[in-house]
Amino acid sequence: MLVLALSLLFAQGGEKLMYPLTTQGFSEFLSQHEKTVAPLEREANLAWWEAATTGKEEAYAKQAELQTKLETVYTDPKAFAYLKELRAKGVVQDPKLSRQLEILYLKYLGRQLDPELLKQIIGKATAAEQKFATFRGKVNSQEVTDNQIEEVLRSSRNREERKAYWLASKQVGAALAPDVVALVKLRNQAAQKLGFRDFFALQLALNEQDEAWLFNLFDELDRLTAEAFRQLKARIDQVQGQRLGVQPEELMPWDYTDRFFQEAPNLSDLxxxxxxxxxxxxxxxxxxxxxxxxxPQPILARSDLFERPGKxxxxxxxxxxxxxxxxxxxxxxxxxYWLDTxxxxxxxxxxSYYVDRSLPYFLRADAHIFVTEGVAxxxxxxxxxxxxxxxxxxxGEDQLPAFEKAMTDKLRAQALIFSRWCQVMLRFEKSLYQNPDQDLDALWWSLVERYQGLKRPAEAPKGAWASKIHIVSAPVYYHNYCxxxxxxSQLHAAIVRELYPGADPANVVYVANPKVGEFFKKRVFGPGASLPWPKFVEFSTGSPLSPQVFAQQFVGQQATAAKPAK
Known part of the structure; x- marks a missing residue:
């Protein structure tokens, strides 16, 4: 048993730790821990890959089994007690060892659960992910793919067709909503056993993010983008209304160009x-x-890139x-869409590929989930x-003026629209975990109306909120996209400042400049997870994380009160 294997690191009864509370003792712990989890992580990741690429029942079952085994390693209370005491005493001073101690402490903290409860959470999450991955909405009793739905919403001028495909995109939410609520309650049960208010608060703590800082930042971003978004939304409504032959005030959620109004439409005729x-x-x-x-060739050689049933x-x-x-x-x-993707x-x-592989195993990762999202x-x-x-x-050069105007407008619109969509997701998830028994449909649509300016249609099916896969598979994650x-924006400004001095940032596209790759290898990829994220952001961009550069780029004004990173 994995739990037994890790427990053998300690004396019988847990009365005396076999690893001393010293730097050397922790180094020995790390070595043994890597031998335990590295092969398990690889097996679990391969099983997840097989499940995602085949959709087979047995692949999902294998993935759930291996993931449970891996997670169970981190439930060992004796290992956690050792890390907790070592951390409290502050005896590990080496920067890389200290960082690994913090990473492992947080990993163990989030899994100090009864193994049976952990198994239930993983099993229910895996079942929901499988249903989501294999579910296909129907239009006129015919299954439709996500790509078909996206194409209709992107290009169709037939409002009835748009409505039918939009509703089809929400059918998975109606099917999943009860399962998601049950999963939320299990996650809350686990978090509360660890002394946290709910799973939302736990996840922020485990990701080294202060809740007050986060909401202050999002409130500031709201203030910076609200008026610019209002004007943009009015323009979008005017264009879409003309295209579809209706007045702007008659537009419904299916009249926009994606399922959640998180993407910018093309406002030009190009x-x-x-x-x-x-x-x-x-x-x-x-x-x-x-x-x-x-x-990228070593990555592409192992990848699965084209559509097929079950995938x-x-x-x-x-x-x-x-x-x-x-x-x-x-x-x-x-x-x-797929070029962007x-x-x-x-x-x-x-x-991931260019993280310095000479780093210790547990530092061979991104600096933070929002950092890898920012690079992407x-x-x-x-x-x-x-x-x-x-x-x-x-x-060609002759096409540049027209395409530049259309694409610049679309990029600005994309940044503003997505920032508003992230407001919905952050605030919905916080309230979802605070009270999963509330009217979640009312909550969802109130936030959509407040931050995105969309109307709730009478035809909206119950559980439309659950059609967003991230709520199941990446809980309390979405704010990291924002x-x-x-x-x-900060990283691009740093690259322009250092590699393209004097250039207009909007015109810098990196093509055929290997110095850009060197910048990323040295300043972004190479350090892996060796620095806490606030220090990493300053190391890679020259300033703490704030909405200021984003606002300058897409709104044309500075943040009035940029908050320090925590």
Whole structure:
């Protein structure tokens, strides 16, 4: 048994620790712990990959079993007691060892649970993920894929068709909502046993994020973007109303260009997908990364990139073993959405691949989840930059003015729209975990109306909120995408300042500049998780995390009270 194996690190009865409360003792603990968890992590990650790429029942069962075994390692109370006491005494002074101590302490803290409760949580989450991955909404009794839904919402001028496909996208939420509420209650039960208010508070603590700081930052971002978003939304409503033949005040959620109004519509008459038709997006994105000195081929060789039945319909990147086995799952189509997605996911990939492998095992990871999201978002923004298209040979000089105007508008709209969508997700999840028995549909639509300006349709099915997979598979995570956007703006400003002095940041697209890759290897990827995230942000960008640079870039004003990182 894994728990027994780890418990043998301690004397019988736990009266005397076999590892002394010294730096050397902790080093020995680390060595044994790595031998235990590294092979298990690899097996669990491979099982997850098989489940996501095949959708097979037995693959999901195997993944749940292995994940439970891995998580159970961290439930050992004796190992946790050792780490807790070592941390309290402050005897580990070496920076890398101290950082590993903090990482492992938090990992153990979040799993000091009854193994049976942990098994229930993992089992219910895995079952929900499987249902989500294999569920297909129906239109006129015919199953439709996510790509079909996205295409209709992006391009159809038939409002009845749009409505039917939008409603189909919410059917999975109606099917999953009771299971998600049950999962939320189990997660809360686990968090409260650890002394936390609820699972939301626990997750923030485990991710080294102060709740008051986080909501102050989001409140400040709300103030900075509210008026700019209001004006943008009025323009979007005018354009969409004209396209669909209705007055702006008659628009409903299915009249926007994605399922959650988290993506920016194309407000011009240009077909922004046209330059990508019949293009090999995988080869295109690979050549870009190759040109900046970040070779993606080892990642692509192991990846699964195209749509097929039973496969997870979304996109993600996963690091299998912290030794270079990094993979991307995608469902690529030749359009702007998938150009953005492939730039994004391969950014995650090169981050994991280029972390300094001489670092200790537990530091071979990103500095923080929002940091890797920020890097991915930074590269994803290139899909909305006409100068990137020009540099990659997708458009000609004569097309640049028109595409530049359309794409600049769309990128700004994307930043503002997504920041408002993140407000919904953060505040919904906090309230969801505070009271899962409340009317969650009313909560969801009140936030959607407040921050996104969308009306609740009478036809909205119950459980529409549960159609967002992150609530199941990445709980209390979504706000990190927004923090990532803020970090992306700061990081781009630092790159321009150091590698392109005097250049207009909007025109810098990195193409064929290997110095960009060197910057990322040295300042972003290389350090891995060796620094606490506030120090890392200052190391890589030169300033603490705040909304200021993001506001300058997309709103045109400075934050009036940027908050210090915590």
């Amino acid at each position: 077909d922004l997908d046209a330059p990508l038709k019949d293009k090999d997006l995988v080869a295109l994105v690979a050549s870009f990364y190759q040109g900046i000195g970040l070779d 997870n319909p979304h996109a993600f990147c996963t690091d299998i073993d912290r030794q270079g086995d990094v993979r991307v799952l995608a469902n690529v189509k030749p359009n702007q 492939m730039l994004h996911e391969l950014a995650h990939g090169v981050y 978002m930074l590269f994803g923004r290139l899909a909305q930059n006409a100068r990137f298209y020009l540099a990659m040979g997708l458009i 923090l990532g956007d803020l970090y992306a």
